[in-house]
Amino acid sequence: MRIVEKSIATQVFRSGVVALVAAVICLCSPLAQAQTPGNKAVYNSTDSSPIASTAYVDASVFDGLPGNTRGDVCADIYQALNSLGTSALMAVIDARGIPQASNAYTCTKTPWGPSGTNAIPSVILLPAGKIPIGTTWILPNKTRIIGEGADSTETTGTVLQASFSGSYMLQFGNSSICPTTPGSGPVCQGIGAENLTLDGVVGGIGGITNSLSQERTYVDHVSLINFGGSGLYGLKVATTNAQNSGPYSNLMFQGTGSSSVCAEMIGTGPTRGIHNINCSGSGTAGIELDASGNSLENITVSGGFTDGILVGSNSTARGNVILNVTGGSVVTNIIHVCAFGVANVNCSGANSVSDLTIMQVNKNGGSGQTTILDDNVPQGTASTVVTDTHAAIYAIGEPMGSNSSNGVSRFTTATHSLNVPTWLIGSGIPLTGTNSCTTDQYGSLYSDNKASDSATLYVCVQGKWTFIH
DSSP states (O other), X not given: OHHHHHHHHHHHHHHHHHHHHHHHHHHHHHHHHHOOTTEEEEEOTTTOOEEEEEEEEEGGGGTTSTTOOTTBHHHHHHHHHHTTOTXXXXXXXXXXXXXXXXXXXXXXXXXXXXXXOOOOOEEEEOOSEEEEESSOEEEOTTEEEEOSOOOTTSSSSEEEEEOOOSSEEEEEOOTTTSOEETTTEEOBOOOEEEEEEEEOTTSSOEEEEESSBOTTOEEEEEEEEEEOOTTOOSEXXXXXXXXXXXXXXXXXXXXXXXXXXXEEEEESSOOOOEEEEEEEEEEEEEEEEEESSOEEEEEEEEEEEEEXXXXXXXXXXXXXXXXXXXXXTTOSEEEEEOBTTBOBTTBOSOOOEEXXXXXXXXXXXXXXXEEEEEOOSOTTSOOEEEOOSEEEEEEEEEESSSSGGGXXXXXXXXXXXXXXXXXXXXXXXXXXXXSBOOGGGTTOEEEEOOTTXXXXXXXXXXXXXXXXX
């Protein structure tokens, strides 16, 4: 009986194994048949059968296929985008698994083809390593490229290295591929670049330019190194048609040569500003603010720049805020404000600056370094020079009259500035044993908070503190 029972149990076990294997084969076969190269499989909501999903594509499966050289990141991404068809609404293209051929990547075309027409909205995940590019990457509408980290030493993270000159490495949209908006012309949205390094090693090249992409457009955690092209910038935002873009944040710029410029904002439209940038190089100016309605925040400028931040040198600049700026010891002027009708070093005198608020500027140099140089003064008078090591507030208002030939309204908390009013407070008059005030205090107010004094408010007029209340 025991032998018979054992035989029956063995047969039942074997039958169960066969049935299980058959079931697995039946389940796996449709899944394998439903797959598309690089695509993930999902279950159809109507009949529970697996189908290929275009939401996520592994670009590494295209590496080395006919027409693709192994390690060609751009060709693999192009093929992954091309495999989606025109019906795809959005995709994530993961290129992080593409192996390097001979420990190096290549890039024979842009990921979107020569004309940028392979422009399905996408998030492209770039691999760590150095990727040489031989032409400008024109990012299409609603396209974001994300690397594996920014590292100025190029030892980790994702590095796009230029092998061409005379243009920009990344361009956010163009008139051919940005959708046309009635009344506004071609306008892109949602273009971004983050967590990567741009290396302009050949010189004579710019980093990133944006003149057409607006809402939800940004740059974040990007290092820009070895840039020094005359007339080109690490970051250039033409705000007239790139309004409401940004923020452009957590940037590091290292310029070469004597004509590097970390960033320029130019135009009439407001953006969400430049926040957290470390700007190093030499030339006329580290950052050029030639736009209206923008903000520069948490700025460090070092190297041999004449002006750390130059306002209004190329275009009118109104309604801007500059906050928390530190200048290196050899930067001549930490902030230089140009004025209409006043030609000065680096300023043409053709543009006006008004409604500018500057807060917390710090210099590291000695007496020869200027914290703020302001040309917005009545014509024929010397520019205002602020030499305080720390300037908490410096505000420029509206022009006095129809133009700024008579100067503009201004106020500062700095004590070492010429002809810019401030408001002082102390106990008793005279201030230092005499009733005199210095020429750099003309127009300033002084509040006497000494309880026994009947006079409380004075103004500096013609070298004397004069009682007004």
